[in-house]
Amino acid sequence: MADLLIVDDEPNVLNALRRMCMNRTATPAIPDPHVATFAAPLEALAYMRTNRVDLVISDYRMPEMDGASFLTKAKMLQPDAARMILSAFSDMEGIVRAINDAGIFRFVAKPWGDTELRASIVQVLEHRDMMLENRRLADEVRQQQDIISRQQLELVRLEAESPGITRVRWTPDGGVLIEE
Amino acid sequence: MARTEPNTMRSALVLKKVPRQSPVLDAPGAASITGKLNDFAWICALYELGQTAAAGVDPLKVQQDILKHIVSGLDAESGSIALIVEGTDDLLEIVAGTDLPPGTVGSRLPRGVGVFGHVVATGQPLLINGDAAETRLPVQINERRDRATHSAMCWPLRVQERTIGALAVNRAAGLPKYSVEDLDRGQVLTSLLALVMANHRMHVERENRILELSTLNDAMQRMNALLEDAQNQLIQSEKLASIGQIAAGVAHEINNPVGFVLSNLGALESYVGSLFALAEAADAAGARSTGEPSPEGVSPGQALRDGTDIEFLRTDIAALLAESRDGLGRVKAIVQDLKNFSRGGADESWELVDLHAALESTLNIVRNEIKYKARIETRYGALPEVECLPSRLNQVFLNLLVNAGQAIEANGRLLIETGVEGTEAWIAVEDTGCGIPKEHLNRIFEPFFTTKPVGQGTGLGLSLSYSIVRKHGGRIDVDTEVGRGTRFTVRLPLRQPRAAVPATSV
């Protein structure tokens, strides 16, 4: 299941992009796509407050705000959603902002080629999955390290309370060996 | 054989003022002179010679011909004419001569020198009989030693109290000497000659002036052509620059539709693919179902049809086609608008034009540049067609619209208004932008005056717009307030006074 959110002030572009994403006979196809489209960035942001999104694709030039600003706000709402810009034109300054502030994964120029764009989307989604997976693993490792260090802390406390206790050796029958 | 006059020295030099009533000296040969001078045909011929000057004949040749005519009329052997050089008081130039040493014609005589100098200085005619070499005059009119001058006459050429030069004729030894009578009669002749010469000179002067004027005119026309060329080049480069300013919008307007139309074709391809598959399956199922109906009463074709959402395809294909058509229409329109804008060089002709169509066409190419910052409003009045150079006017509109767009930071409004007042159409472009400070207001029409960074402004937009509007016999007014906005109003006469409107515009 891939949740895509697409923003473009041009409804015809939104329709075409939806058709392209939903096309399952093409290769590569987007796995199990679910597409939400918005002509207004503000409405898209409202949607993102209550709906999880995997990938946000935005136009650059739009009436309410430009793509870089929109994606910067989207990033604050859902940092884990991947971000792309699909634009007919942008100046250098816009691209720089999109990369530095909005942390976009891709910048695709219009007119786009369906195959290339779908491939980009699939790649970005995979990339994002991998990142999320890496992070999950890293978290797990950290958590385990956490458990280990808590046990160590407990040992230190016990030793302070009753010195030598951590060095107590137990006999197989439950007795205590005390070495003098 | 020399005839000694009573009051001359041995050398027979006459340097006397000739009294009006000098006695007729009946010298042999003198009669023939008088005869010729009284010959009406001869005088007419002289006058005609003077007239030929008007026809632009080489003046030196005319003077030479006149002199020859006179020399023969006076039964002289040789003669010469000297004229005061234009722009000097008394510098004389020999302009014609018969039987003179080479190089004499065109030579100049300094002030007061020689018989000519004397005659011009005194304004009195002179008769010289005897050996001219022995005269007390500094230089002789004819110094050929081998044929010493025997008798000579020299008259000043006068026009309206002004001496313009002198004429001299000579007889060599062997011919009768000139008499005072001859001198007197010759005087009448020379006043006629002076008139002819002066007339000739005037013609020449006038012709020179006409020539001068026409070369000046030619030079001016060449300059004008150069200026016009430069202006046209400037207009072209301003066009390019302003296209640069709207490039983002134009790219947007072309790449967006091209993008979705291409993409739609991809979708359509896959739709058509599933429809074909469906049709094939239906065919196959139909063939089988005629033989043995399935036990459940549902054909495989029916099942496939349920899998492919035919209803969806039906509506989406219709939408897809309509959207694609719309997109291609937009690309076509912007390309046409760009063409409208860039066409028309120096040879563009006056046309009757619907200015609203022109405004819309120009607005189309800037709309994408502006719509993100400003709401675009139009309030068109009832405008008749206006006689204009359409692509030039489009450039004016484009400049005003781009300027208005650039003046607005965000959330602005751009209003385009039109109307008619008397015999004038007016077009106003109003923005809610930054406005123009007073200290800039009288400079904005200056070429290269810009407050914009390189790449955004050339400073040529308004100056060219101004000259284009002036060429239409119109004007541009500005109304502005810093922080509130600016309104530019272009006023154009509905009809151009000069030319009839070409039929092409109908």
Ligand SMILES: Nc1ncnc2c1ncn2[C@@H]1O[C@H](COP(=O)(O)OP(=O)(O)O)[C@@H](O)[C@H]1O
């Ligand atoms: N609508 C406007 N609002 C504010 N300032 C304007 C407007 N139009 C023109 N100007 C001022 O006039 C200057 C000259 O305009 P123009 O000749 O079109 O050159 P350019 O736009 O390339 O600078 C501009 O740089 C700007 O300062």
Ligand SMILES: [Mg+2]
């Ligand atoms: Mg300008």
